[in-house]
Amino acid sequence: MEIHLLKFTAALAILWLFYKLFLENDNRHQFKRFYLLASIFFALIVPFITITEYIEATTQSVSLSSNLEFTTVIEQNVQPPEVDYLPIILWSVYGIGVLFFGVKFIVNLFSVFNKIRTSEKYYDQSFIYVLIDKLKIPHSFFSYIFLNKDLYKSAQIPKEVLIHEQTHAQQKHSIDILIMELLQIVFWFHPLIYIMKHSIKLNHEFLADEAVIRQGIEASIYQQLLLAFSSNASKNLPTEIGITSSINYSSIKKRFTVMKTQTSKTRIWISTILLLPIIAILFYNFSSTEYVLKESPENIETLQEDKILNVVVNSEDEILINGKVESFENLEKLLSQFPKENYTVNLTKEKLASNNVFSKVMALFTSYNILIDQVSTQDISKEKQSFQRINEGVSQSLMDEYNLWIKEFKQYSVIKVSHYERIVSIYNLMSDKQRSSVEKYPETPQINRTNQKMNKPSTAQFEAWKNKDTYALWLDGTPIKNSELNNYSIEDIVHFIESKVYRNARSVKYPQPFQTSLYTKEGFAQAYEEAPVKEYNRLADKYSKDILTFLKGSRSDNTELLIQFEQLNRMYDNFAPNLIKEFNILAVPPVPAKFSSKTNFPPPPKPENPPIAKNPTIQDDSKNQMKMDDGENDSNNSRIKTMSFTFSSLKNAKKIDWNLKQAFKDNFAKLNHQDSIKAVLKIEKKVMIDNKRIKDYKTEFTGTFGEVDMMYVKIKQHINELKQE
Incomplete structure (x- = not known):
């Protein structure tokens, strides 16, 4: 809210300053009327406008961010905090101001209608003259023109005054004033609203003066008439004048100046040319920009063409096809209809799998003449894969990214899990020299959702969460109102995570100082067992596709693959053995190294007596x-x-x-x-x-x-x- 208010103030101030410098003395009064009203609405709306900018994805930019919005926090029992009275005081003052100006507006409006109802009226074409005893200042409200009763009946009201007020009524200036009065109720504290209201009412006088002069009345005579009425301008003004159009004598000198002004076409063109870039700059700077990643057509086509069939014979002699357990008969049925083009086929034998079953599977592929791209033996164990890399370090762009994350982490003391995992991976890939030049990432409590123990709340905590001003709540990952807790008992909540949100990190949607995630039994199982496995499989699938893209020569740098590999390895290490078995979780293969053009292979020697091989087959x-x-x-x-x-x-x-x-x-x-x-x-x-x-x-x-x-x-x-x- 504060950001939007500041943007509104800055935009409105710039637009009003342009009006004051280039347009106020201009004689294009109808354009000025539109400009002043449009400026207010433009300044109000532009902070809420969101521009969506699509960014073309490149093969070098591999996103490792998780879609989950978890933050790294220390779980602890938080006592209900002391109440912060400052927001309460400020909102109370604002509410009193809104109430005061709202009541004032209603009273003035009622007073106008009461005078219309109780006073003597005369009808003149589309105008209605409301005659009031001892009225000092003629004024109008829509088609009603309020005049002094005695002066009107004795025909002492000048023709110029009647034309002036008829112009206010005919051009519906009361609409502009009512809009400003309503805005004044909401923004009663904002000085620019009062300044804009004054400029709009003054421009109404310019319009009425222009209409009088166009009737053929001498400007000098009309000016003398205005001066004759000026003695009553500052005395005994009725309270309802604020919502009506009247002859305003406080700006007589400005009105005299504008009456004599003739705007040249050059000035009109200059002001128009200056205005357009100002509006464009305000729109660009004060609107919000949302960046959306767009896959390039080449990447989409590559992913569509590269299809993978992974067949694994596990330690229990089960056949897994792309992670799903299938029978031998189903595998044979699949291979009989298998499209041989645009497919990568990988056959894996776990270390303890039966050679007999594995041989049958291999023979089945051979019988259907299906080419196997890779045959390997894999040790699916909880031990971490051996992974050797050359300590070449990371690029300068990754160094800059790491330093930026560290700076934000120190400033806000909160970070997404996916971002934290990435900076850890970048640090691990740095050379010793690079590590010595940066600050090591802050250590945080080990985040392992798959081994998470339930943290049940106390009765006091459960009741405290019902305070909507203190706590923002999520139930099983979905935001809920605090009052919805009344539909649950404390036994329904089996786990919670609570974190303090510092003032500079709060948002308009969630201004509370504490954010709490609650979990039911079903939600806990989904969030801490199924969701991590799905996320791992999603990242592993992307990692496999990125390797294929890399091997095709689309890129030569494997840094992002190294980051992905380290992240996936840490995720795999966090899985409990029972989850690995239950969900058939497979470890990912190591990372290809960078392509090099320096290697030179000598030509192979020819054998003297080449032996004759009989029916060579796929070799283990x-x-x-x-x-x-x-x-x-x-x-x-x-x-x-x-x-x-x-x-x-x-x-x-x-x-x-x-x-x-x-x-x-x-x-x-x-x-x-x-x-x-x-x-x-x-x-x-x-x-x-x-x-x-x-x-x-x-x-x-x-x-x-x-x-x-x-x-x-x-x-x-x-x-x-x-x-x-």
């Missing part, structure tokens, strides 16, 4: 793991252990099969790179076999290596050499 990764040279460090060894080979559709391609296996082995035996990536290399070539027929040769490789493009070139060269033999 445990049988094809490569070993590094003796000089390799532990981190490279751990990365090499993730390599797996998949060969399919190689029937009748015996010689090529052996040579390519040997080529892979020779090249990877010499790998000694710090920059490693996990990627998928697909080679599809038409290879002539015995000059009789063409077979599709497809090799799928999943592993860690420093440069995909160079390997691709070397293998193509090797295939060409084989074709020439």
Whole structure:
């Protein structure tokens, strides 16, 4: 409310100042009438206008924010605070002012209608003359014109005065005055309302004076007439004059000046040209802007095209298809109708799963000629995945983002969980030098909603929450009125979180100093068990899609993937073992490294006597793991252990099969790179076999290596050499 009031004041002050400097002495009185009223309504409305600005999403900008509006707070029993009397006093004073000016307006309005009802009236075309004894100042109210009874009957009221008041009545100036009177009731404390009201009434006099002059009356004679009435201007003014249009003699000099003014076209153009940018600037600066993220068409198309089928054989020999337990028969039915294009197929065997069941699943894929992109053995345990990264640090933009979050955290002492998780991840990714140059994030109590114990309220707390001025309440994530607690008993509330909101962090919608989230038994289960799992699966799905985008070469920087991976790892570590089993929660794969163009692979040597392989099939990764040279460090060894080979559709391609296996082995035996990536290399070539027929040769490789493009070139060269033999 305070922000809107300040914006209203600033906008109205600027518009009134422009009027005072450029328009008040202008003779475009009808335009000025519209401008003054429009200025007030523009200043009132513009703070509430929200401009929606759509921001194009880029592949570099990966949003890690959670949709949940939880804040990092320390849960504690908070005693009912002392009552803050200042807001009560201020609102009481404001209410008294509204009541006073409202009553005054009603009394004046009633007085006008009472005079109309009890006084003698004469009708003259569309005007009604109300004759009042001993009336000093002629004035009008809509079509009613109030005149001195004796002067009217003796024909002593000048024609100019009648024309003046008829103009007020004819142009309905009373509407403008009533609008200002109503605004004055609401904004009785605001000086600009009184200033604008004075300017509007003065402009009404300009309009009436202009109408008199247009009737052919000499300006000098009319001015003398106004001076003749000026002696009564400041004496014995009736109270109801405030809501009527009357000859106002307090601004005689200004009116005389405007009567003589002739506005040039140049001045009109200059004032108009100046006004338009002022309105545009006010609209842009005093309205609110809402930024909405818009996915670019390229990203949307990529996500639509990249479809993933994850099949897992878990430790209980259950078959999971994209996280859902299915029977072997359902898997066979699915594969019989499976679209082979635009799909990425991953087959995973948990460490304790039966080899017999896993072999049957693999054979089922082979029987339907479905290419498996990745076959791996995974240890789904509560232990944290081994994750090695090069301590290269983070970019300057992430350093700036981290420092900004730390500054806001220290200022407001409250932060969203998603934002806190992000700054922790950024700090963990910093190099030692970068960490020494920044302030470490403040430690907060460990937030683990999946292991949350119920915090039941006391009777005193339950009753205190019914105070709407002190507490803002949410029940199972939905805002509720404090009075709705009367529909619940204390036994219905099994858990609560309460936090103090400092004055500079409160909003118009929730001005209370305390915010409390209450949970029923059902709401607690949903918020602390189901919701974290759904959020983890949502982020894990996005992480998988971002990896696919990364591997296609759409971007080369993996920093955001590292942040996602750390966040997902922490979430996974917080899950209790029973939740992992109940919801079939899977850990996410490690992060691919950055692409590098410096790696140069030597050409593979040709074997002297290539052996003949019989019916090569998909090989388990445990049988094809490569070993590094003796000089390799532990981190490279751990990365090499993730390599797996998949060969399919190689029937009748015996010689090529052996040579390519040997080529892979020779090249990877010499790998000694710090920059490693996990990627998928697909080679599809038409290879002539015995000059009789063409077979599709497809090799799928999943592993860690420093440069995909160079390997691709070397293998193509090797295939060409084989074709020439």
